[in-house]
Amino acid sequence: DAGVIQSPRHEVTEMGQEVTLRCKPISGHNSLFWYRQTMMRGLELLIYFNNNVPIDDSGMPEDRFSAKMPNASFSTLKIQPSEPRDSAVYFCASSPGQAVSYEQYFGPGTRLTVT
Amino acid sequence: GENVEQHPSTLSVQEGDSAVIKCTYSDSASNYFPWYKQELGKRPQLIIDIRSNVGEKKDQRIAVTLNKTAKHFSLHITETQPEDSAVYFCAASGTRNTNAGKSTFGDGTTLTVKP
Numbered sequence: 001d002a003g004v005i006q007s008p009r010h011e012v013t014e015m016g017q018e019v020t021l022r023c024k025p026i027s028g029h030n031s032l033f034w035y036r037q038t039m040m041r042g043l044e045l046l047i048y049f050n051n052n053v054p055i056d057d058s059g060m061p062e063d064r065f066s067a068k069m070p071n072a073s074f075s076t077l078k079i080q081p082s083e084p085r086d087s088a089v090y091f092c093a094s095s096p097g098q099a100v101s102y103e104q105y106f107g108p109g110t111r112l113t114v115t
Numbered sequence: 116g117e118n119v120e121q122h123p124s125t126l127s128v129q130e131g132d133s134a135v136i137k138c139t140y141s142d143s144a145s146n147y148f149p150w151y152k153q154e155l156g157k158r159p160q161l162i163i164d165i166r167s168n169v170g171e172k173k174d175q176r177i178a179v180t181l182n183k184t185a186k187h188f189s190l191h192i193t194e195t196q197p198e199d200s201a202v203y204f205c206a207a208s209g210t211r212n213t214n215a216g217k218s219t220f221g222d223g224t225t226l227t228v229k230p
Contacts, residue, residue, distance in 0.1 A: 031216045042222045043159070043204060056217060058116075091158060095216050102147050102208055102216045106158040 004107035006092050012113045018080040021110045024073055025094030033104060034067055034077050035091040043091075049075065050097065082114045117142040119207050121221025129229050134195050136224045138205035139187045145207040148181060148188045149218065153202045162203075163190070195228045202226070 005024040013019055025032050034046040047057040049069045057067070064083070069075040079086055089111050093104040118141040128134050140148075146167035151159035165172045165179045165188065172179050176195075181188040192199055202225050206218035 033217075043220045045217070045220070048217050050216070097216055102218070103149065103161045103164065104151075104159075104216075104218065106160065108158055 004092055004094050004105055006090075006107035006110050008110060009108060010111045010113075012115065013082055014115055015083055016081045017114075018078065019082045019086075019112060019114075021077040021079075021090050021092075021112070023075045023077070023092030023107060025075070025092070026105055027073065028096065029094035029105070030097030031095040032069060032075050033093040033095070034075070035093065035106075036088045037091060037109075038088045046077070079112075082112075084114045087112055087114050117145055117207055117209075117219040119205060119219045119221045121205050121224060123224060124222065125225045125227075127227045127229065128195055130195060130197060132195055134192045134199070134226055134228075136190045136203055136205070136226070137187060138189070138207075138221050139185075140207040140219075141186065142207065142209070143183075143186065144209050145219075147208040147218075148179070149206050149208070150179060150190050151204045151206065151220075153204065153223075155201070159204060192226075195226075197228050197230050200226055200228045 007022045032049040036044045046059045047067045048055050052069045067077045089109045091106050091109045093106045095104045121138045149164035152162045153159040163177050163179050165181050176193045178191040202223045204223050205221040208218040
């Protein structure tokens with residue numbers, strides 16, 4: 001298996017533009033997580049899906065952020081409009097889930113820079 | 116919700132010495148405690164985990180201990196090597212109900228092993 005796949009790996013955009021980050025979890029994993037990592041705030045959980053259903057989005061900073069998981073093999077995190085303070089590394093992680101393992105497998109991350 | 120505190124935030128040791136990182140958690144329902152290692156510019160990766168029915172677990176130079184009564188758990192690295200230099204994150208997770216698998220992360224410990 002190729003592991004968790006994220007695209008793009010790097011994104012540079014101007015303030016006000018829409019940004020879409022993409023994630024393909026490991027096949028067969030039931031849970032998917034979106035994290036944001038910055039020096040100031042560490043590793044923050046943004047949203048968590050179980051069997052494609054959003055379970056906990058309490059970490060989503062504000063309405064500018066939205067996430068979808070239309071099927072078991074794809075998820076997106078969208079920021080509209082983007083702001084400089086959104087600059088961070090965004091990780092997607094997947095986990096096999098209940099009765100198998102709760103280990104989270106992280107993707108390589110997307111480094112977002114908003115100017 | 117769960118709150119995880121991790122100490123110290125930075126740790127510097129001489130090669131060959133031991134390193135200990137400690138975490139406390141607040142939710143008595145948490146019963147899965149993973150540790151992740153993140154090298155510079157890389158993704159977090161699981162190095163060891165422990166479930167609440169076990170007090171200690173070892174894997175070569177790495178061990179984790181858990182005290183459920185006191186709600187704290189620790190990572191022990193013996194005979195440290197320069198390649199152990201990284202940021203280490205602890206996490207606490209429940210394995211029941213709809214939040215099963217959702218991990219709350221500590222703020223991380225930057226470990227530096229000096230040759």
